Amino acid sequence: MFNTLKLNTSNSSKSNVLLKAPIQLSQMTGHADHKTEDVKGIWMMRRDLGTTVDAKKLEKAEARLKAKQEKRTEKNSQKTANPLILEEASASQASNKKESRLEASGKNKSYDIKIENFDVSYGDRSLLTGADLHLAYGRRYGLVGRNGLGKTTLLKMMSARSLRIPSHISILHVEQEVVGDDTQALKSVLECDTVRESLLQKEKELTTKLNSGVGDGTESSKLTEIYAKLEEIEADKAPARASVILAGLGFSSKMQQQMTREFSGGWRMRLALARALFAKPDLLLLDEPTNMLDVRAILWLENYLQTWQSTILVVSHDRNFLNAVATDIVHLHSQRLETYRGDYENFVKTKEERLKNQQREYEAQQQYREHIQVFIDRFRYNANRASQVQSKLKLLEKLPELKPLEKELEVTLRFPDNFEKLSPPILQLTEVDFSYTPEHRIFINLSVSADQDSRICIVGENGAGKTTLLKILLGDLTPNQGIRHAHRNLKIGYFSQHHVDQLEMNVSSVELLASKFPGRPEEEYRHQLGGYGISGDLAVRPVASLSGGQKSRVAFAQMTMAQPNFYILDEPTNHLDMETIEALGNALQKFKGGVILVSHDERLIRMVCKELWVCGCGTVKRVDGGFDEYKDILQEQFRKEGFL
Structure with missing residues (x-):
């Protein structure tokens, strides 16, 4: 409500009209059947104000607003109906006829792994393009690189054999925790040796037939063969070996007899790691194995993996762990993989030296290019120098195209500390x-x-x-x-x-x-x-x-x-x-x-x-x-x- 209201008219006199009584604007705008003369002065002067509204523009603006609101409503309803659709990872690899023939013939007995010219993507985002990965049998590789570049995805693609790995090479990827059930922890580890479990099961079946007298008379000879195989794989030492692995990872004697369902997720992950170590695959894939371990268990794992006979590819953020375990470092960056001999500290030194050399080569080539270009620009229209200019142009074309050094963005974190000092103890x-x-x-x-x-x-x-x-x-x-x-x-x-x-x-x-x-x-x-x-x-x-x-x-x-x-x-x-x-x-x-x-x-x-x-x-x-x-x-x- 206003006590007085002054309005400027658009006529030449610019006179002011003073209302003699207070007016409630909300009451007037709420009724469509008001007559102009009933409202005395205020509506009569509306045309005199000289303001006009473009009806078409107003309609368009309202339509845009309505469309925006509908789009937002639709987006929110989609969120509710379908909370999240995650993209999926995929891998592709150029075919190699020689490797395919060798694999089909069954003559490939090598345990070295060569995955060449492959791509890995996550949804529509390329993680690796035209990459090569060579893993020599018996060496331990640390896979390093910035977060989000695709290290875990690469391990998953290898584990799923989406990338070509010879079929005779066994792979074990420690990725998910053991499913909890009534199996004892020690037995859960022993069961992952499928050869031993199969032989023990056959021994049990044959012994039952022999004792019940329902066999065909060949049970004794078959049992002799099975006992020989069990002795060959040292089956009697398996429980002790499994127990040592579990103890090293922090499982007490009492815990080793507990059912797997009684353990938390962290302990079930340790159990999955114990199973992998006991199974001894040809290629062991580990993704941040130290995340679930305390310092004592990490030190034990470092010592244990140093004696590992087959191949390891491990993603880890723990540089001390990599220094203790890795014989080679695979660096994932710029959608490619580069391998360095030695532990992590050696990788850091070698990488820095390599980057310096790359930058020096690039700068030297740029100077050489500029020197040639100056000659070309100077004598471009000189008929006597035409052949030399052409020669220089060809020389420029043949120069390999070196790229400037790609510097990774430096990571910086800051914890704000704009506060007063508190008197101890706090x-x-x-x-x-x-x-x-x-x-x-x-x-x-x-x-x-x-x-x-x-x-x-x-x-x-x-x-x-x-x-x-x-x-x-x-x-x-x-x-x-x-x-x-x-x-x-x-x-x-x-x-x-x-x-x-x-x-x-x-x-x-x-x-x-x-x-x-x-x-x-x-x-x-x-x-x-x-x-x-x-x-x-x-x-x-x-x-x-x-x-x-x-x-x-x-x-x-x-x-x-x-x-x-x-x-x-x-x-x-x-x-x-x-x-x-x-x-x-x-x-x-x-x-x-x-x-x-x-x-x-x-x-x-x-x-x-x-x-x-x-x-x-x-x-x-x-x-x-x-x-x-x-x-x-x-x-x-x-x-x-x-x-x-």
């Missing part, structure tokens, strides 16, 4: 007891503390209580006895080892941040994601279509957007490539707040942590000698247990 546990059940006591009389300068790494075997300790520090679990003290201004950022799996998969990364931190402009969400390498098309693709490492970066972007002053990180390196782990270590070094880290990645631990807490036996012990002392303790345990 996080403290005093004489804490905790148990899930009276019989299952995790901690007894535990006292630990941390401040804003803390850089603490918690290590210990799986099941020792590392994650439980983090949840008590977070306040998610309440001690049965004792006190948890936290500074009133403490703001914790928590990265769970299952954080990636808990992301909403059907939305884009931008939509994910918008739902967690509503009301901000889209540019802010994109900027936040871009700081963690999720930019452009990646930011608007469904989270489910991202690689494991890219999902981890989205989780980091989400965690840091709230700007905590203390971070508790539980296995943050799972799925990250080595460049991102390096960037994470640098970011944590620069961060001015406190950090408590649970990790098995030796490189990250050495970069970040000043204190080492060993979790186990109902308490937490500080190791003054740091990670080196902890490794020495574990190696001594291996010697005592007969693993070394």
